[in-house]
Amino acid sequence: MSELRPTPTASILLVDDEENILSSLRRVLRTEPYSVRIASGGEQALQMLREQPVDLIISDARMPGMDGATLLAEVQKHWPESIRILLTGYADINTTIRAINQGQIYRYISKPWEDEELRLVLRQALAFQHSERERLRLEALTREQNQRLQELNETLEQRVKARTAELEQTADMLDLAYEELKRSYVTATEVFSSLVNQRIPRDKQTNTQVIALVRAYAEQHGLGEGPCRDLAMAAALYNVGKLTWDDQLLNRPSDLLYKQERDRYRQYPGQGENLLMALEPLQDAARLIRHHQERWDGSGFPDRLKGEAIPFGSRLLKLAVDFIELQRGIILERRLSRDEALLLITKYSARLYDPELCERFVKLCTELAPDLTLADPSILALDTRRLEPGMVLARNLNADNGMLLLNEGKTLTRLLIDKLIAFEASEEGHYTLFVRTAEDAALATETSS
Known part of the structure; x- marks a missing residue:
């Protein structure tokens, strides 16, 4: 019966002009899960590499014709991913230095070697190679996804025009929205949030609801303009660190994650902060994102x-995120109802949440209608055909796919109302806008100032 060998996990090329050395090396590696090839000289080794590269090459330092340092320098030049190890039985410091400088070798091993030490060096070298390949893969994936987001941002207007070529009014309305972006970082982050949502399954998209919650709290409790702005931007981008996740991780509730997945999940707040820290106006929001999964x-x-x-x-962002994500099945496998989510949040007050803030937050959510509007008599919920010029938006208006159409504070004109009606017809949808009359809007502005 033939000996069962493990499936090869790495390919290794042994190069030496002495047959007994090659035989000894093969014997040492016989029980290892490697695919081993041999060459008796540098030229033969290069020819074999041209036909099929390997993960790791071990070369003797002293060989007739092409020595080990020259061979490994050629390998580094043409196959830099191959790990290079020099095997020397001579006290030749010049050859070793040349191999290090030109061949950029991983290690050199002296003859005679210790079998277990040799096996350990190879395992460490291949583990390092695997880690480096994974790092490069993740970097490439990040660059690719960033490029896709950039392309999506650059071509968003063109794609909308192409999809609704017969409705030029739609494109005009989007142009107005883009003009607003130039004046407001808050609005810009919410548009970027809608682009991030293109990577997230629709039933797991939460940013719009989280933004509405923190804004409602800020309005009710009179938070200043600066904190309110930072909260809105943090709510818009709190899950930007999830962009590198695969579909399986995006769709699995956090309560059911395995150890490796859980470790990766715990990295997303910090990754979100790192992505935003380079933008000066977003640094305070980035700090809120970093700590929104801390517990009381x-x-x-x-x-x-x-x-x-x-x-x-x-602390406030965590309450809002958990409240929405519990209802979306992002935290627990079962989706909770609105009341169940509030009961669970109350249960974990003083453990996960600031108890005083939790009490105020639950009271706020209890007063909120399901659409997250406050019980504010000055806010009207109207369909597009009941709108009148001069009314002011009290909440952002988002399309069904999450894309921001008009931002809070926009004053409606007859032209804009007609464009909204045309857009609604083109999408075969129905939009409800939360607005204030011109008089109520002016009064709210005077009160806040």
Whole structure:
């Protein structure tokens, strides 16, 4: 019966002009899961590499014709991914230095070698190679996804025009929205949030609801303009760190993640902060994003902050995120109802959440209608045909696919109302706008100032 051998996990090329050395090396590696090839000289090794590259090459330093340092320098030039190891039985420091400088070798091993040490060096070298390949793969994936987002941003207007070529009014309305973006970082982050949502399954898209929640709290409790702005931007981009996740991780509730998946899940707040820190106006929002998964009792992540050491905005953002994600099946396998989510949040007050803030938040959510509008008599919920010129939007208007159409504070004109009606007809949808009359809007502005 033939000996059962493990499936090869790496390919190795042994190069030496001495047959007994090659035989000894093959004997040492016989029980390892490697596919081993041999060459008796440098030229033969290069020819074999041209036909089929290998993961790792071990070459003797002293060989007739082409020595080991020259061979490994050629390997580094043409096959840099191959790990290179020099085997030397001579105290030839010049050959070793040349192999290090020109061949950029991983290690050199002296003859005679220790069998177990040789096997350990190979395992470490291949583990390093695997880690480096994974790093390069992830970098390439990040660049590709960033490029796709950039292309999506650059071609968004063109794609909308192509899809609704017969409705030029739609494109005009989007042009107005883009003009608003130039004046407002908050609006810009919400548009970017809608682009991020293109990577996330529709039933897992939460940013719009989270933004509405934190804004409702800010309005009710009179938070200043700066904190309100940072909260809105953090709510729009809190899950930007999930962009590199695969579809399986995006669709699995966080409560059911395995260890490796859970470790990756715990990295997303920090990754979100890193992506945004280069933008000066977003640095405070990025800090809120980093800490929005911290817990009141100190058991959260990434920094295990406790109590009031957690920024206030992060504490509020966690409440809003958990409230929405519990209802979307993102945290638990079962989707909770609105009331069930509030009961669970109340249950974990003082453990996961700031108890005083939690009480105010639950009270706010209890007063909110399902559409997240406050019980504010000055806010009217109207369909497009009941709108009148001079009314002011009290909430952002988003299309069914999450794309921002008009931002809060926009004053409606007759032309804009007609374009909204035409857009609604083209999409075969129905939009409800939350607005204030011109008089109520002016009064709200005077009150806030």
